[in-house]
Amino acid sequence: MNTLIFRTIAPLIVAVMVVFSIFITLRGHNEPGGGFIGGLIAAAALAILSIATSVQQARRSLHIHPLVFAGFGVFMAGVSGMVSMAAHAPFLTGLWLELELGEAHVALSTPLFFDLGVYLAVFGALGAVILGLETDGEID
Structure with a gap:
């Protein structure tokens, strides 16, 4: 399924x-x-890119190994739970920080x-699996 139309679009x-x-992630x-679900959609986009071009091109477009x-995502999710513990609240309790930047109102949580x-x-995780399955036995 590596047609000119598919590679172009x-x-x-x-x-x-x-x-x-x-x-989807932000809402x-x-x-x-x-x-x-946002991560699943992004991984599906990576799969489409690797099918249309090649696994090597998809890896180059990421610039970082999947x-x-x-690993950074697991670390970030864990730290978000630890922040609430540092504020003397139970693990994974939601905390909000309201910022006013000029006329804009930003709520970080x-x-x-x-x-x-x-x-x-x-x-x-899914990007590594997808790219690993499409390599045809090549070692990363």
């Missing part, structure tokens, strides 16, 4: 899927979505960082 499909995965605590994403950690962990 794949970068656009991948870009739309990555933007959609970030949107996860207010509406359906979250880090897990397992580094997974530990659930947001937890979702981003899950996103990176799912994307990294």
